[in-house]
Amino acid sequence: MPLLHSRLFLFFILFFAYSYSSAQDEYYPPIEINDASSTTEKTGKQDGEKAQEEDAMTALEKKKERLKRLRLGGIFGVQFGNFTYVNISPTVGYMVIKDRLEMGGGPIMIYQRFRYNSFGAYNFFVYGADVYTRGFLYKGLFLEARYDLVNKPSYFNIDRRLNVHHLLLGGGYAAPISNIGVLNVSLLYNVLDNEESIHRGTFGKFPLILTIGFGFGIGRN
Numbered sequence: 001m002p003l004l005h006s007r008l009f010l011f012f013i014l015f016f017a018y019s020y021s022s023a024q025d026e027y028y029p030p031i032e033i034n035d036a037s038s039t040t041e042k043t044g045k046q047d048g049e050k051a052q053e054e055d056a057m058t059a060l061e062k063k064k065e066r067l068k069r070l071r072l073g074g075i076f077g078v079q080f081g082n083f084t085y086v087n088i089s090p091t092v093g094y095m096v097i098k099d100r101l102e103m104g105g106g107p108i109m110i111y112q113r114f115r116y117n118s119f120g121a122y123n124f125f126v127y128g129a130d131v132y133t134r135g136f137l138y139k140g141l142f143l144e145a146r147y148d149l150v151n152k153p154s155y156f157n158i159d160r161r162l163n164v165h166h167l168l169l170g171g172g173y174a175a176p177i178s179n180i181g182v183l184n185v186s187l188l189y190n191v192l193d194n195e196e197s198i199h200r201g202t203f204g205k206f207p208l209i210l211t212i213g214f215g216f217g218i219g220r221n
Contacts, residue, residue: 069095073184073215074106085112086124089130093215102142105131108150110198126152126198128163140174144186150198166199166208167191181216 026038071093077086092105106128113123121123128150152160172186190199193207202210 031055050150054060068217069098069100069215071095071104071215073181073209073213075211075213080137083115084111086111091130091213092130093132093134098118102134103132105129108148110150124153126150136174139170140176140182141173143171144188145169146188151216152196152198154197164194164196164198166197168199172211174215177214183210184209184215186211186213191202 038050039105044171071206072090073093074090077085077087078088087108087110089106089108091106093102095102105197108126108128110126112126113121113125114213115121128148130146130148132144132146134144136142146166146168148168149163151161151163153161166205168188170186170188172184172188174184175185176184188190188209190197190207190209195200197207199207199209
């Protein structure tokens with residue numbers, strides 16, 4: 001009996017030792033803890049980057065739109081002979097209201113030379129500034145108001161220079177030139193017509209002036 005008890009005791013000792021060892025070898029997978037703050041931060045960064053890209057795209061589109069509204073042009077004319085006339089009057093305009101209202105201005109630079117006989121001639125410069133407004137009614141049709149202030153020698157006393165004001169009112173048509181610009185043809189009445197005016201009537205003494213100019217957009221469609 002003592003031998004049987006000893007064997008049973010040894011059996012239980014070995015059984016518990018084996019059970020404890022098996023329990024120690026069991027694998028328990030680690031518990032995953034989601035870091036909510038990290039996820040929020042990552043999402044926030046993505047949203048922030050997307051917002052920056054959208055802001056950059058919006059700024060670029062606005063810049064392109066502003067460039068499309070710019071208009072470079074002016075009136076350029078030359079004539080040679082007994083009467084020489086060179087007009088270089090560039091303008092810069094901007095479509096304040098898209099396709100509806102254009103405002104702009106620029107310098108006026110005119111050179112004139114009169115030959116009064118075979119041996120003598122008189123030449124002088126006219127310079128000043130010009131501002132204009134065009135309101136487009138339908139397609140290329142527009143109403144126009146233009147104000148010019150120039151400094152010139154008097155037609156009655158060439159040794160005296162004076163400032164002359166012009167207010168031109170009328171309308172015209174902007175004819176497209178391919179897709180690069182327009183040809184502006186205007187018929188304007190000189191409200192402040194006087195004997196010192198540089199704008200003479202195109203069709204006689206009546207102060208109705210036909211002008212032809214150009215306009216070119218900077219931005220491409």
